[in-house]
Amino acid sequence: LETPLIFEQGVPGRIGVDLPEPKKVKAKLGGLARKGRIGLPDLSEPQVLRHYVRLSRQNYSIDAGFYPLGSCTMKHNPRINEKAARMPGLGDIHPLQPESTVQGALALVYELAEWLKTITGMPAVAMSPAAGAHGELCGVMAMRAAHEARGEVRTRILVPESAHGTNPATAALCGYKVDSVPARADGRMDLEAFEAKLGPDVAGVMLTNPNTCGLFENDIRKIADLVHAAGGYFYCDGANFNAILGRTRPGDLGVDAMHINLHKTFSTPHGGGGPGSGPVVLSDALAPFAPVPYVVKDDNGYRLQEDVEGDAAQSFGRMKTFHGQMGMFIRALAYMLSHGADGLKQIAEDAVLNANYIRVGLKDVLHTPFDGVCMHEALFDDSTLKDTGVSTLDIAKAMIDEGYHPMTMYFPLVVHGAMLVEPTESETKETLDLFIGTMRHLVDKARTGNDPDFFKNAPRYSPRRRLDETGAARKPILRWAPEGTE
């Protein structure tokens, strides 16, 4: 049975929500009352429930299986965190209540900020960014604000080739030109090339560490020193922070700003694409420029600094309608409390252990472009698939039929046919062993070359076969419309 669109199911006269009768009053809509129909379908509650239950059953999820999606940190999402986010006095409070009536909420945000500062070794944190990319924007804006406060005009920002696509996009939105730094043969940023590009017009560097090849940038202290010596700031993309929790702190590495994806490292659920949350830790140099609002603790309890004035006079502004992703803060703090200092460190160790276990388990069948241990994700290229007619994409689609979500493909761009596998610390050894076995089987099958259709026609057992993405983009259909229109 196929699931029709919700718009194909309604019958006028049905209702999914009972509502009381409105009071009889004289409308005060300024003569602008709606006249026509909107076109929304009318359904009963059971119909709506069934519709979404059926839709959900067409999704893969971490709860149902392994999700080795590199750079995305798909880990276990504890249910106590969901429960906490819905507790009375947490899920149901309004952002503009008098501060005296939300002391618990402010205390919670403050405590989460303190944890983030301790974990990163940084003196300040901006809580309001709504996602990783939003956090990058926050960090780079703080850099620019700091330069401007010193009266300096800097125009370039250095970004390694292997960076997440949001890095250059963010730099551009802050008015910077992006200058790309090549990688060395060992997968790290080329320090010499980096040094050569530094100059008085360089605002800073944006570096992901561990980087998108799953490697720790071992020159990071030198990079920090060099950029600071050149008067620039060091933005660290924290997307891969999971790998180093409790083993090192950005504050010890010379970082000036780093966003933290609460939905990756601290396990707030991905939710099919959001919401995220991307607090940004800041060095002393950048802290005065942090966006409003933020929570301040003083003798009278907690209060919100909401305006660009007083202590926040140098703030670069406001990034979000209200104070931040409170729902995500609650979940992240519950997650941190649950792990504690010991558990947080263990997260990083097990995540890195798992990635290396996969790296070693597959390295004789899939080529690793860079030698040595990796951090929390293992990167392979497609060289062993050469001349088989089977691509990285084909392998990924065949994985679906084996019950897995595919790994990240074709990223980072610096590696040909990249396959980036991030198992996270949540998975058992048994799961990794099964996965390694399956991947070895698939690569073997590809290399024997006797069943090319097996790959080209994968996936077979998913709710849909391969979809025509080109057709979708060429003539986009972005909404349902009643028959006979358009």
Added chain:
Amino acid sequence: LETPLIFEQGVPGRIGVDLPEPKKVKAKLGGLARKGRIGLPDLSEPQVLRHYVRLSRQNYSIDAGFYPLGSCTMKHNPRINEKAARMPGLGDIHPLQPESTVQGALALVYELAEWLKTITGMPAVAMSPAAGAHGELCGVMAMRAAHEARGEVRTRILVPESAHGTNPATAALCGYKVDSVPARADGRMDLEAFEAKLGPDVAGVMLTNPNTCGLFENDIRKIADLVHAAGGYFYCDGANFNAILGRTRPGDLGVDAMHINLHKTFSTPHGGGGPGSGPVVLSDALAPFAPVPYVVKDDNGYRLQEDVEGDAAQSFGRMKTFHGQMGMFIRALAYMLSHGADGLKQIAEDAVLNANYIRVGLKDVLHTPFDGVCMHEALFDDSTLKDTGVSTLDIAKAMIDEGYHPMTMYFPLVVHGAMLVEPTESETKETLDLFIGTMRHLVDKARTGNDPDFFKNAPRYSPRRRLDETGAARKPILRWAPEGTE
């Protein structure tokens, strides 16, 4: 990917629940501390979560599709009811708290009882039975207690052929011999045969109404009068109460006792086989014999009558550890409040409408053994499948592949190859039309006879194909055991 048993997944040393360290004390276990291992597997929380999510995905459910299971009343389970059952002060209170600390809980039980009394037109209700069959036991015990209180010894109980199997089982447990009354050609109990069987040794009659053929026993008033005249009581099986809500009341039909399946009529979820709840409404004649405990309202508020004494001196005893299925009471009351007098009546009307719509939609391809309108379920026999080699069971299994849960099969026993279809009021006309179309298609296919394997090999698209039930019963394996044992 197959889902192994939980026992096949653990590794000693893992833990799914963090616990604090126990206080150091000297054990007072009387020297009977456990010595050996229990054998339970140790898993992490993410493993357990994934295990059950995967298991769940192998189940059919009302939320995912149509469940036309006759006699089971598989209707929509509203989520507000689930929410209410978990509210602070409702889901978390202890049954033996002082009455002063549970006035809200007692008020809720009392209010539900009042609704049940109003809906059934009966003067009393026993709330504690845990399920329909438990309610039957309650009702028949009350009958026996009433006879005994009058010093009468009666030994026989009359039950129509088409009755639910629990009816005779219940009568037996109350020490009664079951005397089976045949059905008339129109599917109702044979009134003459019934009258002939009445006598001073008859304790009463157990009648389902609407009966298990989906028909209203139109002689019910006469039956009641006759049994009363013979000094017996009238037990009505309320399993099919959904059909007559708000259209007639057992109290108006001469009933002395009737159980109400809260998990059918009032939508508390079936939960894969329970828990249920089966309150029993009682006539004035039987009320004094109701089981303890029950809620009493007086000037000081609400209290529990917990012992066989005082007003409850004639009570036949206690049926359950505590006061009843509170969790189900909450859900049922929320359901009743949501419907109100208007909605309750509409339930019955729409349930009966839907059943008749299916009856008429299928009657030219599937034979209806009894003429005329049905109540909330439509009964068909397998006569049109005769000589096709396709059985009722085959049709049922083929329905699975079409995305439906099968209807009830081979019940009631009085009809050959019975198919009992109960759509309930929750379903839309579109769903019924689709269902009718599918059933017509399947019967047509069976009658053309050119693809017998289509039926014999169904289902094909379910998590499992047909299972060997005979083998399971012959050499029962009822638990997992470590390899090498047994």
Added chain:
Amino acid sequence: MRYLPHTDDERRAMLEAIGVGSVDDLFTDIPEEARLNGLLDLPGHATEMEVDARMRAFGAENLSPAAAPSFLGAGAYRHHVPSVVDHLIQRSEFLTAYTPYQPEISQGTLQALFEFQTQVAMITGMDVANASMYDGATSCAEAVLMACRVTRRKHAILSGNLHPHYRDVTRTTLQYTEFSVEETDVDPQGKTDIPEIGKDIACVVVQNPDFFGRIQDLTALAERCHEAGALLVVVVTEVVSLGAMMSPGEMGADIVVGEGQSIGVPLSFGGPYVGLLATRQKFVRQMPGRLCGETVDQEGKRGFVLTLSTREQHIRREKATSNICTNAGLCSLAFSIHMSLLGEAGFTKLAEINHAAAVAAAEEIDGIEGVSVLNDSFFNEFTVALPVPAEKVVSQLADQGILGGVPVSRLVPSQKDLENLLLVTVTETNSSDDVAKLVAALKEVI
């Protein structure tokens, strides 16, 4: 109405298809004098917002143990249930599925039941268990019926220290059958022994730890039973105790029944709970209730089905051995998920924590002037002798927002000599601060 999809137009169209003029024509079989005209004397349908508010108001009038130091037990125990348990049992596929009579599309429920049966067998030290019963007391009654079937005898001895409600339910259930029960004295000192076991005795039923919390070694009693050809039925009301104690199976029990609420199931004012029933392999075919068994499908894949249903009433009708039909489905699932989370390490440690917390609290309470703890041995519940009636003390504590325990007199009202006894339970949910509050309040009110 949000749950009812039909519009009036649809109703009209359907009536027309059926060939009747109005919906009333579908109800003509109801005798005219019994037809209800108009609506029931009840309010009209309510919005979800109203229902929500109404239910919240009921809840607000109760003192939740979550908001008070709480020491209640006597057959129902407050434990922390991991949030993943409640999340999982609310999944549509578990919550809104029917009894798994169609195994091809019910493997989720069936495998979970098979795992439940195994877990229950393991912790009780028995061979097999059924898929659950209504609650502990109904399990107990069914065990006595089962023992009568197994032994073909008609009488049962119930220990007086069996939970009073269990005795009541067993007596009630058997009262109209050919079977009968006798009960020994209620004895908080635990000195009364089971009398001679005659040749007509089908079983002896004892609780361990008993109603007053005392732990007994039942090995000798089991031997006595077996010598007399009777079965030993052991009742466990606090299933967490099995993590710390020698199992009933090890002591020689033939049937173990119990209340599984402690694992995974909320207190919910007394129900729904989950009755456990486990026994020896040889008695399998005399067991009441549903059973799930392993088998294979057409393709040879492992699968599960409900089995041995020939014992059940929809097959045997008046010859049925019990009228039990439903089980505690979702509650047994909750039990099983919680037990899976705990595992061997967690279940035994949870028991250890409970015991240690109770021992520590008992010492403090025993130190109160005029108050003494009666038990030499106990798990997480013990009996406190007060200098005044316990019912009154509990009521005074409640006024201070403390749920101080269960007065024995609430369950055994007939025995004046027990009215000063208070049952106190301490679990992992009680902080030291809770205990301190109880001790302070007790000192104040006595």
Added chain:
Amino acid sequence: MRYLPHTDDERRAMLEAIGVGSVDDLFTDIPEEARLNGLLDLPGHATEMEVDARMRAFGAENLSPAAAPSFLGAGAYRHHVPSVVDHLIQRSEFLTAYTPYQPEISQGTLQALFEFQTQVAMITGMDVANASMYDGATSCAEAVLMACRVTRRKHAILSGNLHPHYRDVTRTTLQYTEFSVEETDVDPQGKTDIPEIGKDIACVVVQNPDFFGRIQDLTALAERCHEAGALLVVVVTEVVSLGAMMSPGEMGADIVVGEGQSIGVPLSFGGPYVGLLATRQKFVRQMPGRLCGETVDQEGKRGFVLTLSTREQHIRREKATSNICTNAGLCSLAFSIHMSLLGEAGFTKLAEINHAAAVAAAEEIDGIEGVSVLNDSFFNEFTVALPVPAEKVVSQLADQGILGGVPVSRLVPSQKDLENLLLVTVTETNSSDDVAKLVAALKEVI
């Protein structure tokens, strides 16, 4: 630790397989001086029971609008969300799925997004909508960037009666770009008109109902914009108003942005919310954010994919038109489920109820001596002029357990002339009794 499955034995075995001696050997790339020895200065791991208690304690220190008459709005609105919404978004398959980049196994999320886009387009009266943004204010900023791209112009005019935070976020977002904004005066009387629209103006941004609740007919402004070659961006902070009012599309808007929180999303102290962005078909390729489109699979079955991703930063990198990457996934799902439950009939009736309740309340408040309602027109929020500073009144009301509204001065602290103004919102969650309490309390404190 309950979330971490490895045992020490397993860790050892895995290290051996990797060929290193200890886990430290996996971290040698970290410069020695930056390595952390020992543990962070934080507490050890906590049990679920402890975390639960801790979180509950944070919640207990807040005054929940569920427990108080509450009249807060100003961009976030309390509405009743049917319980089925929260149930559904917690299903594993929605909650724990990633962005649907693998469409074959993500059709659930994708179809839901397609339906969301359609619903947003319908209620705003536009052709197409994206799959959501972070929140209303970020949508607003993105709309201005989009307008600049569409018109190839560099300046935007923001109405002073646009929500102050939306103005702040837009200004902040644009400050380092080549684009700039100018703002008109804040004017609670709503008499200030948009100045002349020059040839360098990419768009005019107005809110309707505006920050003070006033409803305007924007048709003429749309014409002025179009004549000048600029776009009209209409902001809607209370999306329920669209059920009662003529849509921005009907008035000629080119881009509609808004906050979708009112439908399906809890207040949650300000986030996560769901930003809406809808526009005309012709601007599709300039839209920011994710888009889901219809297509077919290999077998010709209808299916959905993320599309037009060439606009996105992982393809275009520094040429990307915005750095927006995630959307509000689960919140947009909640919105869509709630909207599906409401349907045409429910959504318009919900709006009607809100409006009627607000009109009735405004009359009562306007009747208080010394107090007046400024608005001639409004939807469910209006501006009340008090004889004293609103901040103080709100604080006094809070002491009485009433959340009386939002003082304008909290959002526009710089303008002394607005300090007596209070924004009051009335929704379907407010009973007449709530309003009576507010009126009584207002009379008392002023």
